[in-house]
Amino acid sequence: MSRVTINEIARRSGVSKGAVSYALNNRPGVSAETRARILAVADQLGWAPNRTARLLSGSRTDTFGLVLARDPRTLASEPFYMEFVAGLESVLSTRSYALLLQVCVDLDSELTTYRKWSSERRVDAVVVVDVRVDDPRLLLLTELELPAVFVGDPSVTAPYTTVWTDDSAAMDAAVAYLVTLGHLRIARVSGIDDLSHVQIRDRAFLAAAAAHGVTGRIHVADFSAEGGRDATRALLAGPGSPTAIMFDNDLMAVSALSALSELGVAVPAAVSILAWDDSALCEITHPQLSAMSHDVMGSGAHVARRLFDLLEGTPPAAHLDSTPRLVVRGSTAPPPAQPVGAPVAASVVDSPVS
Amino acid sequence: MSRVTINEIARRSGVSKGAVSYALNNRPGVSAETRARILAVADQLGWAPNRTARLLSGSRTDTFGLVLARDPRTLASEPFYMEFVAGLESVLSTRSYALLLQVCVDLDSELTTYRKWSSERRVDAVVVVDVRVDDPRLLLLTELELPAVFVGDPSVTAPYTTVWTDDSAAMDAAVAYLVTLGHLRIARVSGIDDLSHVQIRDRAFLAAAAAHGVTGRIHVADFSAEGGRDATRALLAGPGSPTAIMFDNDLMAVSALSALSELGVAVPAAVSILAWDDSALCEITHPQLSAMSHDVMGSGAHVARRLFDLLEGTPPAAHLDSTPRLVVRGSTAPPPAQPVGAPVAASVVDSPVS
DNA sequence: GAGGTTACCAAAACCGGTTCAGTCGCTACA
DNA sequence: TGTAGCGACTGAACCGGTTTTGGTAACCTC
Numbered sequence: 001m002s003r004v005t006i007n008e009i010a011r012r013s014g015v016s017k018g019a020v021s022y023a024l025n026n027r028p029g030v031s032a033e034t035r036a037r038i039l040a041v042a043d044q045l046g047w048a049p050n051r052t053a054r055l056l057s058g059s060r061t062d063t064f065g066l067v068l069a070r071d072p073r074t075l076a077s078e079p080f081y082m083e084f085v086a087g088l089e090s091v092l093s094t095r096s097y098a099l100l101l102q103v104c105v106d107l108d109s110e111l112t113t114y115r116k117w118s119s120e121r122r123v124d125a126v127v128v129v130d131v132r133v134d135d136p137r138l139l140l141l142t143e144l145e146l147p148a149v150f151v152g153d154p155s156v157t158a159p160y161t162t163v164w165t166d167d168s169a170a171m172d173a174a175v176a177y178l179v180t181l182g183h184l185r186i187a188r189v190s191g192i193d194d195l196s197h198v199q200i201r202d203r204a205f206l207a208a209a210a211a212h213g214v215t216g217r218i219h220v221a222d223f224s225a226e227g228g229r230d231a232t233r234a235l236l237a238g239p240g241s242p243t244a245i246m247f248d249n250d251l252m253a254v255s256a257l258s259a260l261s262e263l264g265v266a267v268p269a270a271v272s273i274l275a276w277d278d279s280a281l282c283e284i285t286h287p288q289l290s291a292m293s294h295d296v297m298g299s300g301a302h303v304a305r306r307l308f309d310l311l312e313g314t315p316p317a318a319h320l321d322s323t324p325r326l327v328v329r330g331s332t333a334p335p336p337a338q339p340v341g342a343p344v345a346a347s348v349v350d351s352p353v354s
Numbered sequence: 355m356s357r358v359t360i361n362e363i364a365r366r367s368g369v370s371k372g373a374v375s376y377a378l379n380n381r382p383g384v385s386a387e388t389r390a391r392i393l394a395v396a397d398q399l400g401w402a403p404n405r406t407a408r409l410l411s412g413s414r415t416d417t418f419g420l421v422l423a424r425d426p427r428t429l430a431s432e433p434f435y436m437e438f439v440a441g442l443e444s445v446l447s448t449r450s451y452a453l454l455l456q457v458c459v460d461l462d463s464e465l466t467t468y469r470k471w472s473s474e475r476r477v478d479a480v481v482v483v484d485v486r487v488d489d490p491r492l493l494l495l496t497e498l499e500l501p502a503v504f505v506g507d508p509s510v511t512a513p514y515t516t517v518w519t520d521d522s523a524a525m526d527a528a529v530a531y532l533v534t535l536g537h538l539r540i541a542r543v544s545g546i547d548d549l550s551h552v553q554i555r556d557r558a559f560l561a562a563a564a565a566h567g568v569t570g571r572i573h574v575a576d577f578s579a580e581g582g583r584d585a586t587r588a589l590l591a592g593p594g595s596p597t598a599i600m601f602d603n604d605l606m607a608v609s610a611l612s613a614l615s616e617l618g619v620a621v622p623a624a625v626s627i628l629a630w631d632d633s634a635l636c637e638i639t640h641p642q643l644s645a646m647s648h649d650v651m652g653s654g655a656h657v658a659r660r661l662f663d664l665l666e667g668t669p670p671a672a673h674l675d676s677t678p679r680l681v682v683r684g685s686t687a688p689p690p691a692q693p694v695g696a697p698v699a700a701s702v703v704d705s706p707v708s
Numbered sequence: 709g710a711g712g713t714t715a716c717c718a719a720a721a722c723c724g725g726t727t728c729a730g731t732c733g734c735t736a737c738a
Numbered sequence: 739t740g741t742a743g744c745g746a747c748t749g750a751a752c753c754g755g756t757t758t759t760g761g762t763a764a765c766c767t768c
Contacts, residue, residue, distance in 0.1 A: 003475075003754090005753090005754055005755080006754070006755065007754075007755095015717070015718080016717065016718045016719065017718090017719090017720095017754090017755080017756090018717075018718070018719080018720090018756080018757075018758090019716085019717055019718075020755095021755070021756060021757085022717090022756095025756085028715095029715090029716075029717075030715095030716070030717070031715075031716060031717090034716080034717080046473070048473035048474050048475075049474065049754090049755075050474075050475060050753085050754050050755065051415075051474055051475065051476060052406055052409045052410045052415065052475075052753085052754080052755090053410055053723095053753070053754035053755040053756090054754080054755055054756075055406045055723095055755090056404075056406045056407055056410050056722095056723045056724070056725090056753085056754080056755070056756090057722075057723055057754090057755060057756040057757075058723090058755095058756075059723085061405075061406065063452070072436075072437065072440035072441075072444075072651055073437065073633075073634055073651070074634065075436060075440060076433035076434075076435075076436035076437040076440065076633060076634065076650075077433050077633055077634035077635055077638075079430035079431050080430075081430075081436065082426075082429060082430035082435065082436045083426065083427065083430040085455070085457075086426035086429065086430065086457045087426075089455065089456065089457050090426075090457070093456060096474075098417070098452070098454050098476075099454075099455060100452050100453075101439070101443065101453060101455065102443065102447060103439075103440045103443050103444070119400075119402040120402050120403065120405055120450075121357075121402075121404065121405070121406075122405065122452075225634060225637065225638040228638075229638075251638070254638055255638040258638055258639050258640035259640070261615070261640045262640045279427075279430060279431055280427055280428060280430065280431035280579060281431055283579065284431075284579040284582075284583075284605070284608055284609040284612055285612050286612035286613070286615045286616045296430075297426055297427070357724090359723090359724055359725080360724070360725065361724075361725090369747075369748085370747065370748045370749070371724090371725080371726090371748090371749090372726080372727075372728090372747075372748065372749080372750090373746085373747060373748075374725095375725070375726060375727085376726095376727095376746095376747090379726085382745090382746095383745090383746070383747075384745095384746065384747075385745080385746060385747090388746080388747085403724090403725075404723085404724050404725065406723085406724080406725090407723065407724035407725040407726090407753095408724080408725055408726080409725090409753095410723085410724080410725070410726090410752095410753045410754070410755085411724090411725060411726040411727075411752075411753055412725095412726075412753090413753080
């Protein structure tokens with residue numbers, strides 16, 4: 001168990017430390033025979049590099065950071081993050097990079113974390129998710145000169161490398177699908193509305209509804225199960241209630257389904273439900289949820305590749321990862337027979353729940 | 355942005371490098387005045403320690419490792435792991451320790467990961483979850499001399515520090531509760547059955563059923579949503595089907611609920627459902643799921659504390675973390691009126707699904 | 709055959725800390 | 739008065755690599 005160092009290898013193969021370093025790193029500076037001899041000795045001794053020592057010379061840490069600012073329990077019930085992390089990790093591990101994960105309660109502690117990481121030089125770069133409008137992290141990271149890859153819409157992540165999904169196009173497709181089924185009153189339950197992708201979906205939703213001449217209505221929620229449930233109840237309470245509801249993540253859609261079951265509203269006969277993200281959750285309900293499917297793991301892997309690009313000096317750019325695509329399951333169908341009358345093509349935004 | 359080193363501080367405060375080190379680490383060897391002067395200079399210069407350099411001298415890495423061997427997508431839909439990680443993390447971050455997380459597909463790659471971590475000295479210790487009977491990891495970690503904390507039953511984690519939950523006691527309570535409600539035929543859908551805690555629950559379940567003189571039946575599944583659904587269908591198909599079913603995690607219970615809804619079986623009127631673990635998932639269904647509740651985050655935090663103990667040389671021991679406690683919600687109720695006749699107090703184990 | 713490359717390798721500096729063996733001056737005590 | 743002991747501090751070794759510098763021999767070249 002005594003550790004094998006390159007000093008030992010140098011001694012045994014009768015060369016200098018430097019020569020061993022060249023040989024082991026496959027760099028020029030030693031002859032083929034010497035290299036082979038050194039490698040043989042290293043192999044025989046079972047040498048493995050000491051990461052710490054190696055990192056001390058370079059100034060890298062071989063670590064990327066990810067901060068998730070969200071209540072841990074709700075974090076856990078949303079499959080999104082774990083899938084994303086697994087995706088990141090699948091690429092990082094092939095390069096022996098580590099992911100430093102920090103779960104914290106709010107944006108302020110997230111900023112504090114970046115400051116700490118930066119001063120301690122704990123990470124080579126960070127991944128920023130849940131981008132907001134006028135996001136303070138953008139400014140801070142610039143100030144700290146901490147390299148970062150953003151996951152969000154390029155329009156708000158300005159000079160940074162960004163991986164994004166075309167939510168606008170996906171929203172168009174989603175609305176078009178529901179309209180084709182015959183729905184004239186469509187609602188959207190959105191997530192926390194200072195997140196930029198939520199706003200982008202909002203705009204695309206209203207635009208698509210208007211373009212198709214149907215009623216589009218937005219109810220602001222917060223991605224949580226309670227939010228989904230409350231929104232559903234509220235939407236069904238009033239007159240002219242929607243015949244189709246889209247949700248901003250699958251967790252809200254699942255809890256909407258249970259709220260509807262509780263209310264005795266049949267899905268999809270009376271109301272159609274469409275989820276977003278499409279994790280495994282969508283397949284454990286009855287009926288199974290139709291969803292705008294998004295390869296979250298793939299997206300994580302993509303982000304990881306951009307992180308490495310960043311370190312290699314690739315200039316910042318926006319990279320389209322994918323466009324969520326419609327997966328039809330059992331929760332969407334044509335609306336129930338309509339009372340005759342021209343639909344009113346108006347668009348309304350409800351005030352957020354308190 | 356130019357980094358401040360202790361050399362710089364030594365120069366500016368007119369003392370040696372060593373003195374600075376003593377002062378900054380709050381160790382004896384310098385007078386109070388000198389210490390104050392050095393600290394003032396360090397503060398003024400905005401010094402932060404270089405972790406890498408510090409770690410090179412000691413032989414620690416300030417990192418713990420966790421390998422999760424499971425398909426990433428099912429991993430994501432099970433809230434357990436994310437909650438556990440958040441719990442670990444809550445303690446690690448206060449000590450500036452990092453968690454090295456590795457998601458891999460099977461046990462073999464998990465073993466490979468340990469070997470790699472060990473040879474590269476990437477972690478100070480690891481956390482082992484999902485302990486199996488005759489777990490090969492136990493042997494390997496001993497061989498590698500890699501410190502570890504196991505999460506599982508002390509009976510199978512032998513000489514290692516272990517954090518466990520008293521599943522036997524919890525199972526007793528669960529069965530007693532269902533019996534008290536009047537159930538005479540109770541089934542249990544278990545998870546992957548070479549996991550030791552699954553076997554422990556199995557034994558406790560059969561024993562409790564026998565003790566109460568009711569029929570206890572075990573159906574082996576695999577923790578997955580499909581497994582839960584299939585098990586539910588199978589259990590209800592035959593004659594003498596159970597009036598209450600317990601599941602080994604909440605994911606299976608949720609998907610059972612949807613399977614029952616599909617079959618038109620009322621919950622809890624016709625069949626009672628009891629989940630295990632009790633993540634937020636249990637509260638987004640209709641009816642909400644009664645569950646054996648287990649503070650997974652707390653357990654993660656507990657494990658983290660034991661990891662630090664380990665480094666400080668605390669001898670291995672088994673630590674009881676908690677006993678899952680019953681949380682009654684809407685999915686359990688007395689069974690439907692029984693046909694008259696003496697219950698048969700037999701216990702059966704179904705063969706696993708292919 | 710003198711001067712210039714080039715290939716190969718040794719030696720040493722370096723990364724930024726920690727730690728240990730001494731040195732120095734001072735006090736306490738025999 | 740000699741010396742043992744101690745606190746405060748210096749200087750240097752050390753952790754295990756990477757990188758730079760420099761030296762030597764062989765090979766070319768005019």
